[in-house]
Amino acid sequence: MGDLYLGVDVGTTSAKCLAVDERGQAVGFGQQHYALHHPRAGWAEQDPEALWQGLAAAVRACLAQCPERGPVAGLALSTQADTLIPVDAQGRPLRPALSWMDGRAQAEQAALLAETGRSFWYRHTGKALTPLSSACKIRWLREHEPALQPARYCWVPDYLAWRLCGQFATDTPSASWSPFFSPTCRQWVGETLAAVGVEQGQLPEVVASGQPLGELLPGAAAELGLAPGTMLLAGAFDQVAAAHGAGAEPHQVGVLSCGTAWVLYCVVAQPPVDPQEAVPVCCHVDEEQWGLVLPFAGGAALDWFRSAFPAGPEAAGGGPLVFIPHLYGGLAPDWREESRGSLLGLGLAHGWQDVERAVRVGITCEARRNLAAAERLAGRMPLLRMVGGAARDPAWPQLVADLLDRPTSLPEVTEAACYGAARLAAGKAAASWQIREAHQLAPDPARRQELQEDYARYLRCYQALLPVYGQWS
Secondary structure: OOOEEEEEEEOOOEEEEEEEEOOOOEEEEEEEEOOOEOOOOOOOEEOHHHHHHHHHHHHHHHHHOOOOOOOEEEEEEEEOOOOEEEEOOOOOEOOOEEOOOOOOOHHHHHHHHHHHOHHHHHHHHOOOOOOOOHHHHHHHHHHHOOOOOOOEEEEHHHHHHHHHHOOOEEEHHHHHOOOOEEOOOOEEOHHHHHHHOOOHHHOOEEEOOOOEEEEOOHHHHHHHOOOOOOEEEEEEEHHHHHHHHOOOEOOOEEEEEEOOEEEEEEEEOOOOOOOOOOOOEEEOOOOOOEEEEEEEEOHHHHHHHHHHOOOOOOOOOOOOOEEEOOEOEOOOOOOOOOOOOEEEOOOOOOOHHHHHHHHHHHHHHHHHHHHHHHHHHHOOOOEEEEEEHHHHOOOHHHHHHHHHOOOEEEEOOOOHHHHHHHHHHHHHHHHHOOOOEEEEEOOOHHHHHHHHHHHHHHHHHHHHHHHHHHHHO
């Protein structure tokens, strides 16, 4: 039997493990869910031990599907990005992790921006400072939990690397998604560290994606069901891993990752400079490439609608609706934190399916807005690859192709983040792996006029509501 490579995606609500053989074929899969806690409105926390247990359970479940397997030659992680885990000197978490989607630090963001100016953060890190940033959460912890006194500030990849192989180390893409790292220079930024009062020694070592981090500790290997000495290699945060797994290429293929949030990811071969300071930039897995990362409201909006309003009558044809999916504020491309979810045009003739269609169209309009922003810097993307939950929906990929007026392909392996991590674990052995397409959808000319009108109406409504949102907040 040939070697196997494991790609493990430690996400917001579950850990997934994909086993890939030396030909690039997926041969096993395991998943373990865990909780995301909301102790107050706008807060989001996780138990770091649940992340560890989820990783171990997902790996064991995956290996159980490969009873006649060869040796596992390498393991790499895809992880949620900028989730903060303060730890003591022995690497033990001092409190629950503050999730990337935790928005408690609004006052701290305002204070930091008042001290530094808005451009300071984008200029140094390629990202605007938002209340979701771990920089703001570190300031919040100092003010609200002063007794904590962390020895280190971990994120998910370096916390798990510590548990797996005893090294506080993270991959370059994950470091670059923090508020303390320059994607252009590929190093920690003293100016942003000083602004928050963090020492570089409290942060992890940074290792290029695909490079060895160390052999698994005997106890960790036993928990995962792997042989002692199995090598852990540096991975990437989830959006970079998904783009790598879906074959993102400069000027050729952009990746639309459709999960709790949707993220458009485009690879560029030169360090991008956005004069509008709006498009976030990170390091890609290739040391000579960078990623444009545009997150926006996605699956969470449809999940909210379906849970809040159980399925009702068939569509009654009550006319066009507009849904602004900013249920937790506006993200990319314009970062309007004051924006709110909104439904416009509702009448007595509308049914449940009318509103569901409006939710889908609203999310897809956000995808089009973000594609336009990305192509200002990356050039036209002639093909989009769609991965994640919505890629398995019977209708949504065609809606994306039609509304964005772009051919949209669906790869055979929809767990793109796991596959991307497995590619990094395999290194040179993955050079011959193919990104196989299950389907490719062309835009439907018959729907172009209707969807152009939907998009124009969406933009008019959004622009008209911005002053209202400002008064609301």
